[in-house]
Structure formats: structure tokens, C-alpha cells
Amino acid sequence: MLNSPVLINAKDCFPFENQEGYGDVLKYFISNQKQLNIFHFSNYTNRDDLEIAYFNTRDGKWYAGRLIGEAQFEYKDVNYKIVITPRFGNLQLFRMLEEIYNIKLANSKGTITKQNDYQYLIKQLIAFLWLNLLSKANKHGIPKQNEFKNYKGAIVRGRLDVRKSIIPLQVEEKIVSRYNEKVVDSTVAKILIKAYKILKADYKLSSIRVSLGAKNAIEQLQASNTRDTYLTELDYKNLRYNNIYLSFKPVVDLSWDIIKKKNFNSNNDSTSDSFSFFLDMAEVWEIYLQSILKRHFAKFGWHLKKDKIQTYTGKDFKRLIIPDIILEKGNEVMVWDAKYKRMEFDYFDYDRADFFQIHTYISYYHQNQKVIAGGLLYPLSKEFSRERQFKNRSETLFNQEATNTKYLVDGIDYTNLNEEKIKEEEANFLNRIADLQIN
Structure with a gap:
């Protein structure tokens, strides 16, 4: 493989900056999407529409999808490097991860931010999150x-x-x-030990300060004398956790993803430099919103509800409905769908399918409960002024008098990014949603 790759880069959900003449390269990249290492930090279910890039027929441009990361590969004897970065920068990404995992990235944030190599950044985040998940899981020792x-x-x-x-x-x-x-548990131990060795060798784990909880877990694993035998997908899928050790599932799941890391090129040459690492920003956005809404609304008596609703059971057209965020208090609910899409309040930003999906969810809950409000929640790329808020909120569903359900498009304004401003706009968003419960 050649040493100087041709760089094709973009911010997520935005056009590739230097795409002219590289349409075939991007098609090849998309066609090999299954070879990407996409790391998931939850049992996130909305993966059917996951796309790394797509061609927009309206303006004739190639756009990045919602994944961030980088891949280096060879196509027709030319070396290419595709880099997709968060459109709001690393600061927003760090803030969301800190909220989700209740951690502070201050110890490694400076090191990560200075890196131009986005593969290094993703690897460092994965290593950091693995250590924190292991530390949190280690309440009662190794399973x-x-x-x-x-x-x-x-x-x-x-x-x-x-x-x-x-x-x-x-x-x-x-x-x-x-x-x-x-x-x-030998399977759990083998998975964790194998992931730990990979993280030390390839993810610069040694450069991250290890907490006492994680250090203690690693010492227990090393003292277990578990034999390093071959692990199969069936071994992993057959794992069962009793309640006392259920906290280990997230770190074991992440460890299995690390073990399974794939090579982008079809020749699967593990010695090459073509490993790719990506995070799904839609997944991170949804879990982040769940976390801040759950925390904020707990003081008002609301709780976050997880729902998987089977509709038309026994019929050929049966469907499973899984709303992103349900807040419930007694007989009252609020129904939200988290959308990590570009929202600049242009006509095409308001996706028709998203509109019908959230109204379907609201209509379902209307049958048995009082729906206070519902809508779509975005990271906002344009200032969310009072005038903009008024234009993106209806006091009744479908703007008709039949119901008292408020419908809105809202989110967090990321137009002026610094750490203090992000927290301020986060608070403004939460207060706007909290005002909806006041009749």
C-alpha cells in the first residue's frame, strides 16, 4: 500500500469537501460498509437506516452519514483515507459521552483533542470508555x-x-x-482479558490513567489463570448474567466488538494499516438525550419509560414500535424521537417519514393516556431564537383544536460552541421541555 493516501473528508451529515472525481471511490467505500468497525455503546435498536455516506440527488453531492471515524483502504492501486468528523467538533462529543457515562474526560481530553489522526481519537475514546465501564461493573468482583x-x-x-x-x-x-x-466465568474472563491485551497493544491504553475499580478488576482477571483458548460467536451469544453481575454486560459487549475488529480491505490482511473505527453519532445523541431528560425530569416526578410495542399481533403486517424517549408521570406521557440529522430549519430538513413516525407514536399513546407533548429533537445548526421557537411549536396536535397535545421540533442550539455555552443551551432546552407540563 502506498504511503501518502488521498484524503476525502467531511463532517457528519454534510457534503464531502473534496469529492469531485471520487464518486467511484465513495461507492466502493459504501459497498464495503459491513467491513467497518462500528462500535456501539448500548442496545440501540435503530440501525436499519445506518449509512456511512449517500448521494443527494437534489444537489448532486455526496454526503457523509451519521457515523464518525476514519478508514484507510486501497482502491484500484491507489491508497485512500476517508475521515468523517463530528460536525459540532469534539467538544460536543466529549460533553455527550461525559453525560452518558457520568465521567470526566479531563484527564485525556487534551491528548485526544491535539491528535489529527481521527482513528487515534476513536481508539482512545474506546479505551477510555472500556476502562470506565469495567470500573463501574466491578461492584461484586468478576462474574x-x-x-x-x-x-x-x-x-x-x-x-x-x-x-x-x-x-x-x-x-x-x-x-x-x-x-x-x-x-x-471463563467465557467472560477470556473476552475481557483478550480485549484488554488488544487495547494495550493497539489502542494506547497505557497512556490513560486507570481508576482503582478498573485496576482491581484487571488484577482479578489476571489472577484467574483463565486459559487463552479460541472464542466463538456462539460462546459470546450464550452468555447469561444473573442480576448481581448484569452490570458487566456493557463492557463485555464492547470487548467483543474490540475482539471482532475487522479489516476494511477484502483481502483481510491483518498486518496492513487499513483498520477502520467508527462511532454512531445518532446512537450517542439518543442516549445523551435520554440521560439529560431523565435526570432533569426526575425532580418533577417523571420517569423514563422503555417501551417495545407489538402492533397487529398475528397479522402479516404486524410491526414493532420502539419510541426513542417516553417520559411518564401517572397517566401523563411525553413522546419524543431523537434525530441526529442536520437541522437548519430549511424545508427539506423536516423529514416527511420522521413526521409520520412521531405522530404514529403519539396516536398510540393517546388511546390510554394523556399525551402532554411530543415531537422531534435535533442538534440544531442554526440559532434557536424565540421567533424560531414559535415557528416550530404547535399548541395542539396537527394545529387543530381536537387535542391539547403540544407538538414541536426542538433541540439544543450548538451555534456558539464552548463548554460553558453548551451547558447553557442544554439548560435552555430542558427548561423549554419542562414548561410543557404546565397547563
Whole structure:
């Protein structure tokens, strides 16, 4: 592979900056999307419309999708590097991750921000999040499971195994018994240890300060003497967690993604520099909104509700409805859909499919509960003034008198980015939503 790649870059949800003449390269990139390493930090379900890039027929330009990261690959004997960065910069990304995981990235934020190599940035974030997930999970030690063991001696441990004791009793005057012992879950341990080794070797894990909780978990893993044997997808899928160890599922899931990291090129040459790492910003945006809304509305008696609604059960046209954010208090609900799309309040920014989807959700809840409000929530690329707010809010559903449900398009204004301003606009957004509950 050549040393100096041709750079094709974009901000997420925006056109590629230097795309002329590279249409075939972008098509190749899109066609190999399944070869990308896309890391997920939740059981996020909205992945059907996940696209790395697309061609917009309205203006004849190639646009980046909602994924951020970079990939280096070879196409027709030319080396290319595609880089997609957050359209609001790293500061917004760090703020969302800090909120989601209740952590401070201050220790590594400076190091990460200085890096021009976006692959390095994504790797560092993954390593940092892995350590924090491991630390949070390690409340009761590494997951353990019961394992039956045999004991041969003069006394009984557990239950006597009469059949196996016949010969030892005659020859050695010993008996065999069978007992239960709690041992480290070997599959969990192997997955975590393997991910830890990869993170140390390839993700610069050693440059990040390790918390006491994570350090203790790593020491337990190393002391478990788990054999480094081959792991299969079935081993991972068959994992079951009891309630006490359920907190380990997120870090084990992330570890499995790290282990499975793929090579972008079809020749799968693991020695090449073509590994690709991407984060789904739509996933991060949705979980971030869930977190800030849950925290803010708890003081008003509301709670975040998770719903998976099966409609038309038993019919060929049955569908599963999974609203992004449901806030509930008694018989009252608010229904929101998180959209990580470009919102500059142009006509085409208001997606017809999104409009019908959120109204379907609201209509469903109208059957049995009082829907106070609902709508679409975006990261906003233009200033959200009072005039803009008025034009993006209706006091009744469909702007008719039939219901008292408020409908709105809202979000967080990211037009003037600095750490203090982000928190200020976050508070403004939360206060606007809180005002909706006042009748």
C-alpha cells in the first residue's frame, strides 16, 4: 500500500469537501460498509437506516452519514483515507459521552483533542470508555459461576459419589465426593482479558490513567489463570448474567466488538494499516438525550419509560414500535424521537417519514393516556431564537383544536460552541421541555 493516501473528508451529515472525481471511490467505500468497525455503546435498536455516506440527488453531492471515524483502504492501486468528523467538533462529543457515562474526560481530553489522526481519537475514546465501564461493573468482583469438582480424601466434601469411591476406598482408603465451587466465568474472563491485551497493544491504553475499580478488576482477571483458548460467536451469544453481575454486560459487549475488529480491505490482511473505527453519532445523541431528560425530569416526578410495542399481533403486517424517549408521570406521557440529522430549519430538513413516525407514536399513546407533548429533537445548526421557537411549536396536535397535545421540533442550539455555552443551551432546552407540563 502506498504511503501518502488521498484524503476525502467531511463532517457528519454534510457534503464531502473534496469529492469531485471520487464518486467511484465513495461507492466502493459504501459497498464495503459491513467491513467497518462500528462500535456501539448500548442496545440501540435503530440501525436499519445506518449509512456511512449517500448521494443527494437534489444537489448532486455526496454526503457523509451519521457515523464518525476514519478508514484507510486501497482502491484500484491507489491508497485512500476517508475521515468523517463530528460536525459540532469534539467538544460536543466529549460533553455527550461525559453525560452518558457520568465521567470526566479531563484527564485525556487534551491528548485526544491535539491528535489529527481521527482513528487515534476513536481508539482512545474506546479505551477510555472500556476502562470506565469495567470500573463501574466491578461492584461484586468478576462474574462467577458454579462449577462441580471432585474431591478424593478421607472426608466428604459436598455429596458422596458412591460409584467412583469403590476402587479408591479399597486401594487408598479414600472416598470421592462431588462439590460445588464458585469460579470465575471463563467465557467472560477470556473476552475481557483478550480485549484488554488488544487495547494495550493497539489502542494506547497505557497512556490513560486507570481508576482503582478498573485496576482491581484487571488484577482479578489476571489472577484467574483463565486459559487463552479460541472464542466463538456462539460462546459470546450464550452468555447469561444473573442480576448481581448484569452490570458487566456493557463492557463485555464492547470487548467483543474490540475482539471482532475487522479489516476494511477484502483481502483481510491483518498486518496492513487499513483498520477502520467508527462511532454512531445518532446512537450517542439518543442516549445523551435520554440521560439529560431523565435526570432533569426526575425532580418533577417523571420517569423514563422503555417501551417495545407489538402492533397487529398475528397479522402479516404486524410491526414493532420502539419510541426513542417516553417520559411518564401517572397517566401523563411525553413522546419524543431523537434525530441526529442536520437541522437548519430549511424545508427539506423536516423529514416527511420522521413526521409520520412521531405522530404514529403519539396516536398510540393517546388511546390510554394523556399525551402532554411530543415531537422531534435535533442538534440544531442554526440559532434557536424565540421567533424560531414559535415557528416550530404547535399548541395542539396537527394545529387543530381536537387535542391539547403540544407538538414541536426542538433541540439544543450548538451555534456558539464552548463548554460553558453548551451547558447553557442544554439548560435552555430542558427548561423549554419542562414548561410543557404546565397547563
